[in-house]
Amino acid sequence: MATYDLRGKKTLITGAGSGIGRATAIAAAGVGAELFLTDINGTGLAETVDLVGRAGGTVSHSLPFDVSDFEAVTAFADDIHAEFGSLDVVMNVAGISAWGTVENLEHRHWKSMVDVNLMGPIHIIEKFLPPMIDAGRGGHLVNVSSAAGLIPLPWHAAYSASKYGLRGVSEVLKYDLKRHGIGVSLVVPGGVKTGLVQTLQIAGVDRDDPRVQKLQHRFEKRAVEPSVVADAILAGIAKRKYLVYSSNDIRFGYWVARKFAPPYEFVLQKANDQFSKLLVPRRVEGSSKSTSSVRAPGPE
Template structure:
């Protein structure tokens, strides 16, 4: 593991993807409060401009704020080259950007599988390609923070396509934590559980009419148990500061993963019950 850690972000060049909303925006604002020099990107140009202004209002220098499609390999590589040429190798990468879609296996269309892998997994790989080589050459303490999900640790119902990508991110991080340790680059895998972000309102659920009242009730129930983006960002930054590889934003994910490792029968019972519960809930809203 890396020998030295980033304890504070004042004056550090920090790249935040997915900065327009949710955990990414909350992380950017917290980094702004700590005096980081920010490089912000998101697909949503309007939301990104709002986040940029909020960070500037907090007194942070925003070096770059650029709308970017992370599935476009050439564009991401060019973006990384410009950042490194102008500001040097980043001190920290907070790769938060991603998208989500769920569905019963027979309702998951091929486009959903492809989209989840292209946005979440290939987007992550593109960011790694664009920045990590320069960080290795710089030979200074740095952090690579990759956001996976509870669905990158656990067999959550209807998450097969999403989990294909999020388990992939976990695999990338698991290898890089050892590959990059000799270069003093700490790798951190963030696995959020329920977080009340704008994705809650937009996530596609295959075969489900989002206007159905039952969906609204389920969303309300989710929100009662979810943490806020700011709470998740706080846990993420705290985990990086403490040098943790696995970073949880809520205790339920930690407990679930511990059960999977140390009490497999209990994990199987819990997952089976969860799948049955969702299957029952879907009877009235699925074809």
């Protein structure tokens, strides 16, 4: 795929009310993207919209809601598509975090991680990618996972369940969407200086314990600013890169984890190409265009 330019592209960013999402919104506006923003925190989202506007950027639509609420995502998507048509770039940034050993984690921890970090992006993908495909202009999908979606970090079982899941979705879509000219980037930050550091839930741990505070301080020293991740995301989109790192320690750690793994990208792409031959044209409602879909099994 050729270099992708965000200038004038209709770009959705979730989690835009703070941290990586806000930094990415400001960076994308700086290169001329037309923004569509959301965050569960309405106050933070309004602040981001104001910051983008003062910097000369364009926010065409913004709305606070929870991405884990499928009905809210559906209403948001319907409103955007009715007024603005399909989008060009979709960035799933919104996320939450909780750590803990399995004997300390509660059901609510597991469920909230999957609901927000995995089902949230799936809801966005489900509602925004099919119209992007039908428009036939190509585009780009960004999913922000984590180092914990690459490497089995201690106490991260619930968090990694969501982030490894998002990585799996992203890797499949990397191949599935290629024939539509849609690139996919999986962002895998290490430590980032966001509000998650302060609000992080650690089940079974006293946050006031000096040892825990020391560990948190070490984490914060190694963490990068959200703007660093935002710049990496924009560079990844421009270069159509799949894996996007924000720090070399995670890049090295993942290289060590997979250095003996056999190359498989070629095989996966060939397999996907073969599966694509099973597709039959699908008529796009209200258009003379047709795209491809799988014929459902059953009687003719």
